[in-house]
Amino acid sequence: MTSQPPEAGPARAAAARGTDARPTPPPLRALAEPVRGRLALATGLQAVAALAGVVPFIAVSRIAERLTAGSPAGGEALWPLVVLACSSGLVALVCGTAAGALAHIADNNLQLILRRRLARHVGRLPLGRLTDRGTGEVKQAVQDDVSALHTLFAHTLLDVVAVLTVPVPALAYLFTADWRLALVSVVPLLLGMFLFSRAMAGAAGQMAEFGAALGRISAAAVEFASGIAVFKSFGRGSKAHERFVRATEGFADFFSRWVRSTLVTSTAAILVVAPAVVLLLLSVPGAVFITQGWMTGAELVPFLLLGPAVAAPMGVVGPRIQQIRAGQAAAVRITALLRTPTLPEPADPALPDGHHVLLRGVSFSYDARADVLSGVDLDLAPGTVTALVGPSGSGKSTLASLLPRFHDVTAGAVTLGGVDLRDIPAAELYRRVGFVLQDVRLLRASVADNIRLGRPDATDEEVERCARAARIHDRIMDLPDGYATELGTAFTLSGGEAQRLSIARALLADAPVLVLDEATAYADPHSEALIQDALSELAAGRTLLVIAHRLSTIRSADRIVVLEDGRVTEQGRHDDLLAAQGRYAALWEAQRTAGPDESDGVPHHRSAPVEAGRRADDIREGSAR
Incomplete structure (x- = not known):
């Protein structure tokens, strides 16, 4: 298939721009x-x-x-x-x-x-x-x-x-x-306008600083709340709130300076339009007019009733x-x-023929900055396991995110079944490409509805079967209402439990192509063993693209792809890459000398889910029945 940039073609260009030349209100x-x-x-x-x-x-x-x-x-x-x-x-x-x-x-x-x-x-x-x-x-x-x-x-x-x-x-x-006393009633209004304009001089810049100061307080508060446990664990609890205190003190200093600079004029602006001051201002000349016989007491009444209303706008x-x-x-x-x-929808939708994934000449950049990926070519054959490895910042997560179309490529093309991902309707794409990420997001809904997210019409039996395969069924049954328990209220799941629930969700969706960001990186030993078992069930018989952090878990992969600075520098099987004595061999040696697989408390006796990708069992068939 000929590679083409995302803006190729007038329809795609218009969709990508998403702008209108007409002036907007x-x-x-x-x-x-x-x-x-x-x-x-x-x-x-x-x-x-x-x-x-x-x-x-x-x-x-x-x-x-x-x-x-x-x-x-x-x-x-x-x-x-x-x-x-x-x-x-x-x-x-x-x-x-x-x-x-x-x-x-x-x-x-x-x-x-x-x-x-x-x-x-x-x-x-x-x-x-x-x-x-x-x-x-x-x-x-x-x-x-x-x-x-x-x-x-x-x-x-x-x-x-x-x-x-x-x-x-x-x-x-x-x-x-x-008319004479009416002119007097206008004086507070005009004086209030003058004083208020003086008080508001430079307010635009001050308001910008005000918003920035509040933003610093908010950021420091979040950091304080999320990081206090770390500080306390190292015996530095008193240090946890320092940035928050500095932010609040900085805001207090700024606000005090602002108030002091405008205190006199702003207070005067409020006072001159206050009803009591307006009444006093009208009463004194009114009394003079009455004593001089220029007006009667009754004629002063409307000024005392309506005079404060004339200056009222400046008060608010x-x-x-x-x-x-x-x-x-x-x-x-x-x-x-x-x-x-x-995300641009295709002008001429097409459906993929099969699940063969190809990346040809793929480059990607965020917001027109330097390319994060450059000239990537990959071939993900159906039923194979491809692992992405490389140092932090090499582009592994970015490359994996292109397959479920989290982003569109800036050059080249990603195809599924011979069709550019940009030409596949979004709903159809997500029926074919699934993903399991480290950061699991659960809805404020029942456990069953969270699992059904990919297939809302799934039966209770199908939901339970996938939960059992994901090793989360027993934990669900311990909840007060079982599968009907609403999450996000009085009940929450641990990180490992949420990860297994997301695996059950992916099992139920049954997408033939799966993107997997190693889900056990932050799990405790017990949770990791259960997650590895669940991933083994999930990976069976599917095309897998794995972001690997522990190289020991992808030794049996069909292909290991090494990324450095957004480019593919090596690819092949584990043994071949070790023999080549290149970047992969260096990464392997660095992890091996840092500590054996058992150093984290979990004996990795198998490379799950890679081993599961090497065997086809009946999980997919059981989910489909």
């Missing part, structure tokens, strides 16, 4: 598009509620004027104003409640839409993209960032509409009452700006994750 606006109409209606209702909320204050001031003027109409002249005040208050209550409910409904729908989009998108990302960067980014987007958008759309948006709407009719009415602008910025940052992170290129 800002992330926040783009994410809110599905509920934009409902949010617009909610903000309109909130504006009506804010306007209606001003009317009762105006009505009360008019009532005060008529009462002090001694109106000859008596109480009859007041009832229209009372009705207006009550009806306006009712309108404000109804519209405000409706706006809040509608905003929350729209936000709830948006959260559902975004989480579904994220789940679908993450499910189509290359598996290597997730294993390389971990799940923290996904968790932040799906949970934390979507929650930040909730605060913005369900609360902050309506609050901003209210504080920006109320001053307009309030100030307009005050100017009709007395700080927290609202922070919430808006948090929402914008969350939208950027969500959009970045949604724009991460997914």
Whole structure:
């Protein structure tokens, strides 16, 4: 088959790029598009509620004027104003409640839409993209960032509409009452804006440092929690928390400097728009106006009622700006994750004919950096065992990850049954290629559902048969509810038990091609013996690609491939490679002199699962029945 780069062909190139030449709207606006109409209606209702909320204050001031003027109409002249005040208050209550409910409904729908989009998108990302960067980014987007958008759309948006709407009719009415005192009521607003802008000078850089400092605290906390046992075991428990303490002290120093630099101006900005200060500022000239006969006491009432509302926006602008910025940052992170290129699906799907695996001219690099693999050619014949060995960082795990398509090659091709992996539908590929890794991930679901992950329609008998073959059935039966026990709650499995459960999962999936990262590297002696037995069952009759750490476990492999700096430097059988006195022989001698196989407490009397790959038993047939 002719090797071709992943971008060969227009369809594949478009899929690989995953970009659109058309201009895109800002992330926040783009994410809110599905509920934009409902949010617009909610903000309109909130504006009506804010306007209606001003009317009762105006009505009360008019009532005060008529009462002090001694109106000859008596109480009859007041009832229209009372009705207006009550009806306006009712309108404000109804519209405000409706706006809040509608905003929350729209936000709830948006959260559902975004989480579904994220789940679908993450499910189509290359598996290597997730294993390389971990799940923290996904968790932040799906949970934390979507929650930040909730605060913005369900609360902050309506609050901003209210504080920006109320001053307009309030100030307009005050100017009709007395333009001189109305100008005085504008002073706190203008002064607050000036002081707040001074306090916020350079805030962008400070906020960046604020986020970085919090990130350092978070990283140090994780390190503290995960590493304290190691420190304590060496009698250095007091050292375990040093980095965490330094991070928190650094944050405290930075935050103290920031607060001190803005304390005077930010405090002054808050004080000048405080209701008590505004009332005092209006009362003093109002008293002068009254004593001079320029206005009556009743005419001062609307300024005392509505004056604080004019300066109100500056009193809440700080927290609202922070919430808006948090929402914008969350939208950027969500959009970045949604724009991460997914695993391209083939334009013209093809099904493999058999399970022969070929790698031809394969090169690979992460994010256009230097090649991790270069010019790799391999032949994995059906039913054979191929072992990858080499020093740390030689590219073993990267090469193995290409077979289950955790990544796509940057040059060359990997074929299965004569078909490029990129042309095989993902669901079809994973029915043919399975993998067992050292780092086992179990779902928060029942034991049976965890085993059924590869074959959801499997019967209970098939699940139990594979669990027995994986040497985990007895441990499952010791759980309170057996196979129905939910993992991830009150019950967890040890590392070795989780590894055996993952082997049962792979047995049930029954993929004819298997990628195996040596699963016993960190197991205790008892668990290792059981895992080796389970791997023997799993490997029987399958095409195996093994990442080998202990060379003693792959002596019987059909082919041993030595990788150095991403290139194949040797390949052949164990005895032939020893006779060649090359890199493999040096690695073998280094491990042999470091200690015999029994030095780790486990007598490796057989090279499982390699020996299992040399014999075909009835496990596959039993699983298929």
